[in-house]
Amino acid sequence: MEQKGFKSGFVSIVGRPNVGKSSLMNKLMGENLSIITSKAQTTRHRIMGILNGENYQVVYSDTPGILEPKYSLHEAMMSYVKVSLEDADVILLVVELEDKFDQQLFERFLRIKTPIILLLNKIDLAKGSQVEDKIAYWKSAIPNVSSILPVSAKSGTNVDKILDVILEKIPDHPPFFPQDEFTDRTERFFASEIIREKIFLNYSEEIPYSAEVVINSFKDQPDIIRISAEIYVERDSQKGILIGKAGSSLKKVGMEARKDMEAFFGKKIFLETHVKVATNWRKERNKLRQFGYTE
Template sequence: MHLCTMTDIEKGLPISNFPENFKSGFVAIVGRPNVGKSTLMNALIGEKLSIVSYKASTTRHRIYGIISGENFQLVYSDTPGLIKPAYELQNAMMHFVNQALEDADIILAVTDGLKPGVDPELFEILKNSSLPRLLVINKIDKSTQEETETKMAEWKEAIPELNVLAVSALEKFNLEGIMGFMVENIPVHPPYYPLDQITEQTERFFAAEMIREQVFAKLDKEIPYSTTVEIESFKDTPDLIRISALLIVERNSQKAIMLGHQGKTIKDIATKARLEMEKFFGQKVFLETFVKVDEDWKSEKRKLSRHGFGT
């Protein structure tokens, strides 16, 4: 797997050997929290790049997923779910959504087929854009044909020119329709990235996210939303990768819950995250974790940029 931290273009190297009619473009995946944006991007790329949970607002960054063929390259951006920000971290999250939309050649809007109605935030974005737009109604593995058809009709009524497709990201159903739409609508342009590169994020980023995913899976209430993860060291040795990670919470009481009785909770989180990392990196991983309190880190701009949310 080629993760890469810097593109050849940024390094000043031309990407050569591509056909003259090569097509390439950026696709912004947007929608309300929990509709399946990350699941969908992972399915489109064929790699688990974005973490997923049944809780809302799991994704906090713009995460790139790149897929290339002989004469095309699609650069997807998975983004945080659309919300009205209530604190600084959420402001930063919405900033990432806006950046993805600013760069986009195409908008891939996602809505939850299990929920009736037209999502107002998504409607605003789609209505006001002149880009090619595809709306996917996701999770149709769980909805009835009638529910899907009603939802389609509601959107078609709201925006008659909208392209709509019903899919299941989880079951990988109807995804060819998405790929076909994208390849057809991206402009003729040289590739933005080397053809074997699948993302922009670093190995450290993925390691931190895999820990955060287990925090979302294991802990309830406000704790997942009050936790951020930093990788203090990442050493790739011939035998194994040694990773030292810091889980940062906002309060002492949260730290106690994160540690659990005799450290059982954090141990469980670390073990599960390590197994995920070993799968992802294809190598043995030694992971050590520490829990630290940084009061109100998610509400203070200065602290946020230190934790990787500079906007």
């Protein structure tokens, strides 16, 4: 049954890698749905966060950072961006102070008819007239932007104003999802993402980018959730680094992941992890499909 005066719409959060999209998503939702690290390309999937209010439902989509694909995993990631932009009633285009208009990455937004709200992030680092100068720069670079809002995901500056701007632009429409839901993703997905976040935080070089996490078993019992996970890497040498001396590195990842899972799920967690090798999985489409990526 249609609700009179109710607003509902899809909002795509996009930008190049490492501009703070996921931090903004989590701030907007009031929940840590997207994993956050200082490394680029942390987000690999489209993650929806469903924000419900008395007379609105905003469906946020955090997407992978926009890049030029180098192999099949990148192509799958960019397909999520493409679908998210096609679905969107409003686009949040996130840039930071040092960003400049890159023809390859930003030209697509010149052709988009969907309302674009440009979020100039990391203004807590601004000096002098940098914010005003950058607002003028982006107005000139992408003239079809509906509005520009300077924000800081880190300090929270102006983040509370984003929802009001969105609600001005999304249509009157009944909710797309039940109003007690807050994401389209499963508990297994969030368990795998928490483990992957810890890999990004604890390892350098190629290890985080070569690692994929698969949850084999997720048993939710009255007092505990028992989780069995497999971590895949591309080479035997990476497997050795991931495990560490006498298993010390993998143990640290497991302890940190378990702690975050207990906070996220609100229940005691038993977590076991195993490391396996899936050679060149990022470049092989059949392995990507097995790991839940679609193009």
